[in-house]
Amino acid sequence: MYDLLIFLTLIAAGYSVGTLLEKRHYRSIHKREKAFLYLPAVTMKTVDYPEEKIRSAELVYGSVVISIDYFKKILAGLRNIFGGTVKSYESLVDRARREALLRMKEMAGDATVIVNVRIETSTISRKANQEGVGCLEAIAYGTALTLEK
Amino acid sequence: MKYTPRQPESNVNVTPTSHLREFFVLAGGLLGLIVAVYLMLGLAVDLMVPHISIDLENKIGVHFFQSVDGKDADPQREYYVQSLMDDLQERCAKLPYRFKIHVREASTVNAMALPGGHVIVFTGLLDKVSSENELAFVLAHEMGHYAHRDHLRAGGRAVVLMTFSALLFGADSSVSTVLGHTLNITELSFSRKQETQADEFALETINCAYGHVGGATDFFEKIPKEQDPGKFGHYFASHPENRRRISHLNNIIRSRGFNPAKRKPLPEAIWNSIP
Numbered sequence: 351m352y353d354l355l356i357f358l359t360l361i362a363a364g365y366s367v368g369t370l371l372e373k374r375h376y377r378s379i380h381k382r383e384k385a386f387l388y389l390p391a392v393t394m395k396t397v398d399y400p401e402e403k404i405r406s407a408e409l410v411y412g413s414v415v416i417s418i419d420y421f422k423k424i425l426a427g428l429r430n431i432f433g434g435t436v437k438s439y440e441s442l443v444d445r446a447r448r449e450a451l452l453r454m455k456e457m458a459g460d461a462t463v464i465v466n467v468r469i470e471t472s473t474i475s476r477k478a479n480q481e482g483v484g485c486l487e488a489i490a491y492g493t494a495l496t497l498e499k
Numbered sequence: 500m501k502y503t504p505r506q507p508e509s510n511v512n513v514t515p516t517s518h519l520r521e522f523f524v525l526a527g528g529l530l531g532l533i534v535a536v537y538l539m540l541g542l543a544v545d546l547m548v549p550h551i552s553i554d555l556e557n558k559i560g561v562h563f564f565q566s567v568d569g570k571d572a573d574p575q576r577e578y579y580v581q582s583l584m585d586d587l588q589e590r591c592a593k594l595p596y597r598f599k600i601h602v603r604e605a606s607t608v609n610a611m612a613l614p615g616g617h618v619i620v621f622t623g624l625l626d627k628v629s630s631e632n633e634l635a636f637v638l639a640h641e642m643g644h645y646a647h648r649d650h651l652r653a654g655g656r657a658v659v660l661m662t663f664s665a666l667l668f669g670a671d672s673s674v675s676t677v678l679g680h681t682l683n684i685t686e687l688s689f690s691r692k693q694e695t696q697a698d699e700f701a702l703e704t705i706n707c708a709y710g711h712v713g714g715a716t717d718f719f720e721k722i723p724k725e726q727d728p729g730k731f732g733h734y735f736a737s738h739p740e741n742r743r744r745i746s747h748l749n750n751i752i753r754s755r756g757f758n759p760a761k762r763k764p765l766p767e768a769i770w771n772s773i774p
Contacts, residue, residue, distance in 0.1 A: 365519070380506070387504035425518060428525035437514045437521065444512045463502075 360420045368419030372441060379448050386455045391464040391492060403498050410464060411491035412453025415474060416446045418484045443471065446488035458494040467492035540659045547659055548651045553595050556651065559661040560615015563654070564601075575769050576625055577602040583631065584618065584638050591707035592642050592700075612641045612650040614658065630762030632714025635705050643700030649693040698744060702751055711760035712752055719745045 418426070422438040429436045447469050458464055467490060474485040571577060581600040588594060596616035605621040612618055618641050628634045644650045651658050689697075706712050719741045752759060 383506055387506065390502045390504070421522070422518065425522050425525070428522070428529060431529060432525060435514070437516050438518055440513045444510065 361424060362421075364420030364422070364424075368421055371419075372445070375445055375449075379445065379452065382452050383448070386452065389455050389458060389461065389464065391451060391455060391467045391490075393467050395466050397463065397465055397495065399495070399497060404495055405498050406461075406496045407493055409491065410454050410457040410461070410494040411489060412450045412455070412457055413487060413489035414446055414449040414453060415485055415487045416442055416449070418442050418486070423484060442486055443488070446471065446486050447490070450488040450490040454490045454492060460496070461494035462497040464492040464494045543659050544652055544654075547662060548648055551648075551651060551658075551662055555662065555665060557597075557615045559658075559665045560613060560617055562661060563613045563657075564615065564617040564619075570603075571601050572604040573602045573622060573625075576622075577620075579766060579769050580620055580625070580634070580638070583635060584642075587635060587639055587642065587704060587708055591704045592639065592646070594642060594645055596645055598642075598645075610637055610641055612644045614651060614654060616645070628718065628765070630714045630717065631765055632705060632709060632762045633717045634765070635708060636701050636715050637718060639701035639704035639708075640697045642704065643697030644689070644693070646700055647693065647696055649689055649697065653689050653693075694744070695747060698748060699751065702748060702757070706755075706757050709760075709763070711758040713758075713760040714762040715752070715759075716745045716748050717762070719748075 418439065422442070425438040426436050429438070450469060451467075454464065454467070469488060469490045471486065471488050474487050577600055580602065581598075584598050584600055588596075588598060598616045598618055601617060601619045602625065603619055603621050606623040607621040608623045608627050610618060610620045610624055618638070624637065625634075628637070644653075654661075702712055702715055705715060751757070
């Protein structure tokens, strides 16, 4: 009986707090993405700038670890039984990748463009997704080019 | 190529959906499945019981027995009841079980046949009986349940679950232990027909053991009318049921020409030493 009570409390807490935090995170992401619109981050490996115009080229990266909340974990567990798209994890992955990109841009500072951008994702957990709450790491990296004015 | 700074208007990577709704749909579906399986397990009992070997029954029997609260009390009377049971089994009711009597301190006038040959006799029953024949009848009645394997059927779903668990994970696995603790596995219910068959078995057995059937119906007749029938477990489920069983037994006694004769007293040394 107590176990069930704890379980339900965790689910309710996970849902309410998790939803709140996610909304707040998305607001922050939207705001900062707008602020960084001047800095393009592209996947192209080469750009057609003359080499003498490039003042510096350096590695920039941003990484973030985000945890799933209990409610979404249970929901994903139920999904594991029946199959289908795990919608509850989608926003987690989306937030992590976008946050990593934003942090990478922050690191780039006043660069003109970030080329050859890559995003990678991995799970961080004691036993990935079996015990405890699953954590997700996203890292974005690229080459920040600063051009002569 | 010109770079136009703009933010995407919608997010294609996150499905706009209600997680709560998804949760209730999935959880509801799962719950429905569990209920369906549980109901089917109840139906599976009758199919499974004939296929449960005595060996397997002995293995799962430990869990059933352990889930009954309390410790064995009263070693003297336990020893006596055990030897009476062994004697009945050896001479008259050869069943492939190794019966083990457990005397438990409780006012319940009842005995229980658990899987694996564990017979629980409550002190309430021992205090109530006045002759060996009477006690022998009750014991033989329980043996009747074993002979027809009613005790497995009566265990219902618990027996099915325990059997599967013992087959899949082993009888001493943690899964079986947890199941044994969780399931309400001692709530046995016998049908009227099963009780009647066990009564008949008991009558045959004590006729064989004593050469007469004196004391067979004593136990039913003794119960005072005003007594709460609930206290008397499955022997005395209800008064009309009792009278039906007494008359059924008397019919058999008459038709087979069984001889109702003197009862054999209980060993005084043991019974009188009880405070």
